[in-house]
Amino acid sequence: xxxxxxxxxxxxxxxxxxxxxxxxxxxxxxxxxxxxxxxxxxxxxxxxxxxxxxxxxxxxxxxxxxxxxxxxxxxxxxxxxxxxxxxxxxxxxxxxxxxxxxxxxxxxxxxxxxxxxxxxxxxxxxxxxxxxxxxxxxxxxxxxxxxxxxxxxxxxxxxxxxxxxxxxxxxxxxxxxxxxxxxxxxxxxxxxxxxxxxxxxxxxxxxxxxxxxxxxxxxxxxxxxxxxxxxxxxxxxxxxxxxxxxxxxxxxxxxxxxxxxxxxxxxxxxxxxxxxxxxxxxxxxxxxxxxxxxxxxxxxxxxxxxxxxxxxxxxxxxxxxxxxxxxxxxxxxxxxxxxxxxxxxxxxxxxxxxxxxxxxxxxxxxxxxxxxxxxxxxxxxxxxxxxxxxxxxxxxxxxxxxxxxxxxxxxxxxxxxxxxxxxxxxxxxxxxxxxxxxxxxxxxxxxxxxxxxxxxxxxxxxxxxxxxxxxxxxxxxxxxxxxxxxxxxxxxxxxxxxxxxxxxxxxxxxxxxxxxxxxxxxxxxxxxxxxxxxxxxxxxxxxxxxxxxxxxxxxxxxxxxxxxxxx
Amino acid sequence: xxxxxxxxxxxxxxxxxxxxxxxxxxxxxxxxxxxxxxxxxxxxxxxxxxxxxxxxxxxxxxxxxxxxxxxxxxxxxxxxxxxxxxxxxxxxxxxxxxxxxxxxxxxxxxxxxxxxxxxxxxxxxxxxxxxxxxxxxxxxxxxxxxxxxxxxxxxxxxxxxxxxxxxxxxxxxxxxxxxxxxxxxxxxxxxxxxxxxxxxxxxxxxxxxxxxxxxxxxxxxxxxxxxxxxxxxxxxxxxxxxxxxxxxxxxxxxxxxxxxxxxxxxxxxxxxxxxxxxxxxxxxxxxxxxxxxxxxxxxxxxxxxxxxxxxxxxxxxxxxxxxxxxxxxxxxxxxxxxxxxxxxxxxxxxxxxxxxxxxxxxxxxxxxxxxxxxxxxxxxxxxxxxxxxxxxxxxxxxxxxxxxxxxxxxxxxxxxxxxxxxxxxxxxxx
Numbered sequence: 001x002x003x004x005x006x007x008x009x010x011x012x013x014x015x016x017x018x019x020x021x022x023x024x025x026x027x028x029x030x031x032x033x034x035x036x037x038x039x040x041x042x043x044x045x046x047x048x049x050x051x052x053x054x055x056x057x058x059x060x061x062x063x064x065x066x067x068x069x070x071x072x073x074x075x076x077x078x079x080x081x082x083x084x085x086x087x088x089x090x091x092x093x094x095x096x097x098x099x100x101x102x103x104x105x106x107x108x109x110x111x112x113x114x115x116x117x118x119x120x121x122x123x124x125x126x127x128x129x130x131x132x133x134x135x136x137x138x139x140x141x142x143x144x145x146x147x148x149x150x151x152x153x154x155x156x157x158x159x160x161x162x163x164x165x166x167x168x169x170x171x172x173x174x175x176x177x178x179x180x181x182x183x184x185x186x187x188x189x190x191x192x193x194x195x196x197x198x199x200x201x202x203x204x205x206x207x208x209x210x211x212x213x214x215x216x217x218x219x220x221x222x223x224x225x226x227x228x229x230x231x232x233x234x235x236x237x238x239x240x241x242x243x244x245x246x247x248x249x250x251x252x253x254x255x256x257x258x259x260x261x262x263x264x265x266x267x268x269x270x271x272x273x274x275x276x277x278x279x280x281x282x283x284x285x286x287x288x289x290x291x292x293x294x295x296x297x298x299x300x301x302x303x304x305x306x307x308x309x310x311x312x313x314x315x316x317x318x319x320x321x322x323x324x325x326x327x328x329x330x331x332x333x334x335x336x337x338x339x340x341x342x343x344x345x346x347x348x349x350x351x352x353x354x355x356x357x358x359x360x361x362x363x364x365x366x367x368x369x370x371x372x373x374x375x376x377x378x379x380x381x382x383x384x385x386x387x388x389x390x391x392x393x394x395x396x397x398x399x400x401x402x403x404x405x406x407x408x409x410x411x412x413x414x415x416x417x418x419x420x421x422x423x424x425x426x427x428x429x430x431x432x433x434x435x436x437x438x439x440x441x442x443x444x445x446x447x448x449x450x451x452x453x454x455x456x457x458x459x460x461x462x463x464x465x466x467x468x469x470x471x472x473x474x475x476x477x478x479x480x481x482x483x484x485x486x487x488x489x490x491x492x493x494x495x496x497x498x499x500x501x502x503x504x505x506x507x508x509x510x511x512x513x514x515x516x517x518x519x520x521x522x523x524x525x526x527x528x529x530x531x532x533x534x535x536x537x538x539x540x541x542x543x544x545x546x547x548x549x550x551x552x553x554x555x556x557x558x559x560x561x562x563x564x565x566x567x
Numbered sequence: 568x569x570x571x572x573x574x575x576x577x578x579x580x581x582x583x584x585x586x587x588x589x590x591x592x593x594x595x596x597x598x599x600x601x602x603x604x605x606x607x608x609x610x611x612x613x614x615x616x617x618x619x620x621x622x623x624x625x626x627x628x629x630x631x632x633x634x635x636x637x638x639x640x641x642x643x644x645x646x647x648x649x650x651x652x653x654x655x656x657x658x659x660x661x662x663x664x665x666x667x668x669x670x671x672x673x674x675x676x677x678x679x680x681x682x683x684x685x686x687x688x689x690x691x692x693x694x695x696x697x698x699x700x701x702x703x704x705x706x707x708x709x710x711x712x713x714x715x716x717x718x719x720x721x722x723x724x725x726x727x728x729x730x731x732x733x734x735x736x737x738x739x740x741x742x743x744x745x746x747x748x749x750x751x752x753x754x755x756x757x758x759x760x761x762x763x764x765x766x767x768x769x770x771x772x773x774x775x776x777x778x779x780x781x782x783x784x785x786x787x788x789x790x791x792x793x794x795x796x797x798x799x800x801x802x803x804x805x806x807x808x809x810x811x812x813x814x815x816x817x818x819x820x821x822x823x824x825x826x827x828x829x830x831x832x833x834x835x836x837x838x839x840x841x842x843x844x845x846x847x848x849x850x851x852x853x854x855x856x857x858x859x860x861x862x863x864x865x866x867x868x869x870x871x872x873x874x875x876x877x878x879x880x881x882x883x884x885x886x887x888x889x890x891x892x893x894x895x896x897x898x899x900x901x902x903x904x905x906x907x908x909x910x911x912x913x914x915x916x917x918x919x920x921x922x923x924x925x926x927x928x929x930x931x932x933x934x935x936x937x938x939x940x941x942x943x944x945x946x947x948x949x950x951x952x953x954x955x956x957x958x959x960x961x962x963x964x965x966x967x968x969x970x971x972x973x974x975x976x977x978x979x980x981x982x983x984x985x986x987x988x989x990x991x992x993x994x995x996x997x
Contacts, residue, residue, distance in 0.1 A: 046972070048905075115766070116703065116782035135767075216774045218734070231626035234634055315801045318702040318782025336603055402636065411639070496631070497592070498602070498620040509622055512773060513598030514780050514793065515800045515851040 001457075002369050005361055006377060012358070013380045017425050020395025021247070021387055027398060028240035040237040049219065050238065054245070057221040060140050060212075061205040065152075065198050067145035071296055072152035072197070076190075077182070078289050080160040083278045089293055094150045097300050099532045101486035101504070102147040103210030104524035105303025107511055109143055110134055110215070111316055112306045118320040139215045144205045146299055151204070152197035159193020160186065196257035203253040207246055207388035210488035210504075214511055221246060222390055226493060229394050234401060243391040250386045304528065310521035329518035337523065339499060340506040344485050344527075347416055347502055351423035352480035355431035356473045358424075363435040364465065368444070382429045389489030392422055396494065419494045419502070423484040430483065431476035438472020439465070475541045482534035486527055503527050589830035592619045592641035594628045594822075600796075600851040608846060609837050616830055625651045625736055632660055637824030642831035645838075647693060647790070647817040648736030649885060650892065655820070656686040662823040666836045670858045675872055677882040680816050680857055689816025690838050691847055692855040692872055695741040696808040698776060698794035703785040712786060714809045715745055719760035721918035725911075726785035727765045728775050731904045733896040735772030737790045740815060743888045743895060748811035748881040751949050755942035761788075762903045763914025763939070779804060791870070792854045799850030813883035814872045816857065891949055893958035898944055901975050902982035909986035913939040916993035924996065931996040939989035943978045 031037035044050050079090050112118050113133040120130040133142050163186065171185045187194075209222040218227060221242050228239035281289055311329055313322030362381060366374050384392075396418050403412040412418055446468065450460045466473070488504045495505040503523055510520030595602055599622070606618040623631055625646045632640055632655060644655060655661050663685045671689070674680060680689035697712060704711065709726060712718055718727055732739035746754035762768065766784055769775050776793035778784040780802050794806025819838055821831045837843045844856040848865050855872055856862065862871045870877050903910060917939060920932050948954050957970040 048975075110783070111781055114781065114783050115778075216770045218770045227627075231624065231630050233630045315803070317780060317802050317804075318700055318706065336599075496621050496623075498599075498622055509599050513600060514776060514797045514802070515600050516598060 002365060002371060006365050006371055006374065009358055009361060009365075009377060010380065013377075013425070016396075016421050017384055017387070017392075018380065020392060020399040023399040024240050024243045024391060024395045025247070027237065028244040030237075040241050044238055044241045047238070050224065050242075053219050053221050053224045053242075056137060056217075056219055057206055060137055060144070060220060061202045063141045064144040064148065064205040065201050067141060068149035068152050068201050069194075069198065071145065071149040071299075072156060073194070074292055075296065076153050076156035076160060077186075078293070079157055081279065082281050082285075082289065089297065090153075093293070093297060093300055094154055095535060096304070097147045097150055099535050100147070100303055100307075100528050101210065101488065101531075102143050102208065102303075103214045103488055104486075104507060104527065105147070105307055106139070106143050106211050106214045107517065108303055108306025108310050108521065109139070111310065112302050113142065114139075116318050121318070121320055134215075137217055137220075140212050140217050140220070143211055143215070143303070144208065146303065147211075148201045148204050151200045152194065155193040155197035155200075156190055157193075159190040159196075163189045192260040195260045199253040199257040203250045206249050206253075207390070207489065209390045209492065210508070213492070214508065222388070222489070225390055225394065229397065229493070234397055239394060240398075243388075243394055246388045246391055247386065250388060254386050307521050307524050307528070311518065311525045313518070329522040332519040333522045333526070336519070337503075337506050340501060340503045340523070341526065343416070343500065344502040344504070347420040347423060348481045348484040351420050351427060351484050352431070352477045354421075354424040355428050355480040356435065356477045358428060359431035359435035359476055360439075360466065360469065360473060362432055363439045364461065367436070367439050368447075378432070381432050384425050385429045387426070389422070389426060389487055389491075390493055392426060393490040393493035396422060413494065414496050416500045419491060419500075422490045422494060423487065424480075426487070426490065427480035427484050431480045434472050434476030434479060435469065438469040438475075441472075442468050471541055471544065475538045478534050478538040478541070482531045482538075485534075486531055588615050588617055589827045590617045590619050591643060591827070591830045591834045592621055592825075593643040593645055593834070594621045594623055594631055594641045595643075595645040596623065596625045596628060596647065597645065600849070601854070604846050604849055604852060605838065605843070608842070609834060612837065612842075613833060616833065618834065629654055632822055633658065635824075639826060640822045640824045642822060642825040642827060643819065643834055644687075644822055645690070645819045648740070649687075649815060649818060650736065650889060652682065652687040652818050652820055653889065655822075656682070656684065660823055661686040661820045662828070664821045664828070664832050664835065666832055666839065668839050670841070670860050671839065672857075672859060672873070675814050675816070675857075678813070678815060678885070682818070687818045687820035688835065688839065689857050690819040691817045692814050692857060693737075693817050694791050694808050694812050694814045694855070694870075694872065694877055695737070695744060695788070696791060696794065696806060696812055697786050698779050698789045698797065698804055698806045699786045700779050700782050700784070701803045701805060703779075703782050707785060709785055711805070711807075712809075713807070715749075715757060715761065715811055718764060718786065718788075719757060720764075721922065723786065724764045724915060724918060725766050727761060727787070728767050728769060728778050728784035729762070729765055729788040730769040730772045730775050731896075731900055733900050733904070734770055737772045738775075738788065739892070739896060740813070740883075740888075741788055741790075742899065744813040744881050744883060745811065746895070747813070747884060747887065751946040752942065756940045758899075759903070759910065759940045759942070760914070762907070763910050765907070765911075768904050768907050792852065795853035795870075796851055799853050808870070808877045810880050812877070813881045814855075814877065815883055815885075817854070891955060894944070894949065894955055897958060897971075897975055898942065898978060901978040902943060905979060906982045906986060909983055909990075910939070913986040913989040913993070916990040920993040920996045929996045931992045935989040935992035935996065938985040938992070941985075943981045943985075 028040055029036045029038070031039065075090055075093065110117060114120065115130065115132070115135070117134070119133070124130055132138055167185060167189060168181065171181055176184060207222060209226055212218065212220045212223045213226070218224065225239050225242035225246070228236050228242070232239070309322055310316065312325045312327070314324035314326045316322035358381070362377050365371055366378055397413050400412045400418065405412050405415065405417070442465070447460050447464055450464045451457070455463065485502075486504055488508060491502060491505050492508060495501045498509065501509070504527070507520050507523045507527065510516035510523060593602070602620045602622065606620060609618055610616065621628075621631065621641060625648055628644065628646060629651055632644060635641070640660075644652070644661070646652075652661065666688070668681070668688065671680060675692060680692075682688065697718070699711065703709075703726075707726060709722060712723070717723075729741075730738045732742050742758055745758060748754070749757055767778070769778065772790070773793075775784070775787035776789045776797055779787040779789070780797045789806070791806060791808070794804065797804045798806060819835055821828060821835060825831050839857070841858065841861065844858040844861040845864060846852065847854040847856045848861065848869070855870065859873050862869070862873065865871070913935070917932065917935050920929070920935070924932060944954065954974065957967045957974065
């Protein structure tokens with residue numbers, strides 16, 4: 001029975017994850033005569049646009065890490081080092097950017113920080129100069145750093161909290177203090193956490209398709225992969241070469257972060273004393289700290305604020321604030337596109353359902369059975385983390401080309417089923433973690449007791465295991481759901497008809513015309529509210545769960561939600 | 568068990584009834600406002616048909632049609648660029664249909680509205696011009712431009728925007744119009760001067776109206792409906808046609824090998840009918856109808872290309888355009904898009920020198936202007952098959968591809984050297 005279920009899960013993962021990705025990799029290396037060749041890679045580097053895109057992607061991802069670090073490192077240091085009341089603020093800062101998909105905020109950022117955006121208009125009036133925040137690639141870097149810095153912040157905070165206070169004391173006894181202490185002792189010890197966060201930021205930025213597309217910066221790898229596959233055609237090898245490069249960078253960065261996070265244990269081994277000593281903020285330090293947090297908070301909130309203003313504004317052009325407010329854009333959305341909201345609920349709901357069913361089953365197989373090769377299921381499911389959305393979608397187009405389903409009009413890849421499965425596969429790792437954690441917290445003796453009382457395996461699972469795991473399963477469902485709701489990379493490749501499109505694609509479509517900016521923003525606000533509520537709900541669920549079972553979760557709930565946002 | 572049978576029966580009934588209604592899949596590059604309006608109006612008139620909009624960029628649309636098997640292709644292809652329809656027609660992906668079109672003249676100027684072969688039909692007209700943000704112009708004290716040549720003036724330096732013809736069919740048509748209106752060499756000089764004044768060469772054609780609409784740029788070179796729709800949506804923008812402009816049709820065609828050709832014809836007929844043409848006047852759409860009678864219902868001040876309110880001096884020659892399509896696009900990218908920084912700097916230096924010299928003749932300045940604003944391809948070369956052929960080389964023609972790369976590299980490095988030298992010369996001119 002369990003073996004059959006395990007096989008079925010494996011078949012699902014092979015069909016919808018391993019096989020499409022393998023076909024992408026194969027196509028990138030396939031020669032015309034059926035052999036393998038590097039010729040496509042050579043061609044890739046011969047095309048100047050491709051070389052430019054490659055360097056641009058590296059440049060944008062690299063600089064985004066730098067700017068995200070500039071924001072995150074001081075914030076992390078404040079929280080761990082000083083006793084002050086900003087902790088709640090910083091926690092909020094860790095979540096706020098993540099509930100806003102970067103491509104939604106990107107357009108609003110143009111109005112706030114663009115060449116004639118609010119900030120530059122004010123600057124120009126007062127001082128006679130402008131700052132090119134949003135010119136070309138700057139815009140992508142700016143938007144992405146603001147969106148992804150929480151990954152560094154959250155990982156770094158955990159890493160710093162694990163540093164042994166004795167280390168610091170020894171350094172102080174030897175005469176180190178201030179900046180030197182931070183640079184030579186604290187930061188190196190927190191390095192694994194930092195690198196883990198930074199590599200995640202790098203990968204996310206490198207893979208992001210929506211933000212560059214919305215900002216019109218198409219000379220980067222992800223947009224080029226999308227444009228090649230959609231306009232040159234599914235046979236064009238360059239699109240697959242880009243896909244393979246993107247997978248390679250993702251795998252390398254995630255591998256590095258996983259390795260370094262394991263290495264973190266060395267600091268906890270010698271723990272036993274206190275962690276870093278907390279100090280009071282003194283005069284100017286307090287001013288600087290609160291000032292910095294204030295600035296960051298303002299920056300972080302600007303896409304939210306911008307999109308909200310846009311969704312209510314009649315006309316916003318060459319002025320600091322929009323003039324005239326209206327509810328008309330919301331009316332347009334609700335009359336024109338209620339179907340898109342419905343589609344999102346349907347696809348993401350189904351995807352999340354598949355995720356928790358698979359997640360619960362895999363968790364049970366791994367933790368409660370001795371099935372040979374069960375770890376392989378876990379690895380296979382988690383491998384989805386390393387596959388960029390645009391690559392998985394291209395894989396579907398390639399692997400299932402021309403496949404027709406019974407009872408459904410059109411090919412498989414033209415229906416929403418393909419989109420829904422792509423969501424399910426990409427979000428499975430988060431649901432799986434959540435289900436695993438829930439099952440780990442449940443003592444096996446409860447199941448043994450049920451079986452002693454005569455319950456069969458199946459009814460034990462149904463009546464004991466699943467009800468007790470419910471909190472974790474629900475949290476997994478919500479995380480899968482909200483992250484799928486705002487994903488654009490796979491959506492944009494797999495959506496073809498407007499009536500089957502989900503909200504994220506709708507926002508993108510609206511943003512392509514002048515009259516559509518307002519309704520697009522309104523749909524964006526709806527998406528943000530949906531995701532925000534979902535995030536709060538899952539946070540609340542996890543909080544309640546950990547309180548009820550009195551198990552002190554080692555990782556705070558917010559980082560868990562954040563990690564889930566890795567989509 | 569009974570219940571299950573009922574469920575299956577109901578499901579089967581639903582599927583079969585769904586199959587009876589005709590679904591019209593429309594591949595289009597047009598914005599949501601336009602497609603939504605047609606879908607709604609058409610479905611209201613023909614409740615048994617269902618319109619399915621597949622919104623794709625023009626080239627993505629071609630790829631999509633090409634990749635579907637005959638019999639499951641979309642019904643309608645609807646986009647601006649006539650070249651896209653030529654490509655589809657050449658690959659036998661369009662079919663000739665007999666749809667009456669009363670009230671639609673054969674020609675606009677000397678340009679045929681409908682494909683002479685009958686493979687596709689003009690559904691709306693579009694002209695090119697500039698759109699400006701009135702607040703931006705006021706804040707920067709800029710006068711309103713009237714002609715393309717106005718955009719070459721120093722006062723507009725850093726205030727103009729356009730997009731690359733290789734990324735957008737509409738901007739290709741704009742520049743081809745200038746080339747046909749002014750002649751190859753004079754045309755390129757003008758294009759280079761305008762580009763030197765540009766703040767940005769945007770990646771997509773929509774980047775231009777979008778930037779003007781929100782005030783990032785002062786003036787943008789755009790297709791008319793972008794300008795008219797922005798104004799109609801209440802933005803502080805204006806739009807005008809310069810006298811050297813072309814009016815060309817945006818087209819619609821029935822795809823060969825579509826599932827339901829009958830329904831496709833019905834839809835095409837609708838878009839050409841009086842009702843369908845009237846939809847174009849919606850302020851958020853603001854396109855020029857092909858049916859002359861529709862203009863009677865247009866609001867005051869609505870441009871009418873049939874009445875002579877738009878003076879189009881250029882009779883657009885689409886064969887000429889097609890023969891050098893890739894050369895124009897590639898040349899633009901090599902000497903403008905990829906070298907924009909250098910071109911901007913050279914233009915700035917020349918404009919400053921002109922101001923400094925205040926009309927005095929100066930050999931260095933003349934030399935600088937010549938270097939910066941001359942196309943590396945002469946009018947004669949532009950007709951030369953040795954240059955044109957490699958750009959239409961088929962995939963796998965290695966010699967052609969190599970020659971093309973070589974030419975591009977040549978243009979690009981020559982342009983860079985010229986711009987740098989021009990900037991030096993202009994800076995030294997006293």
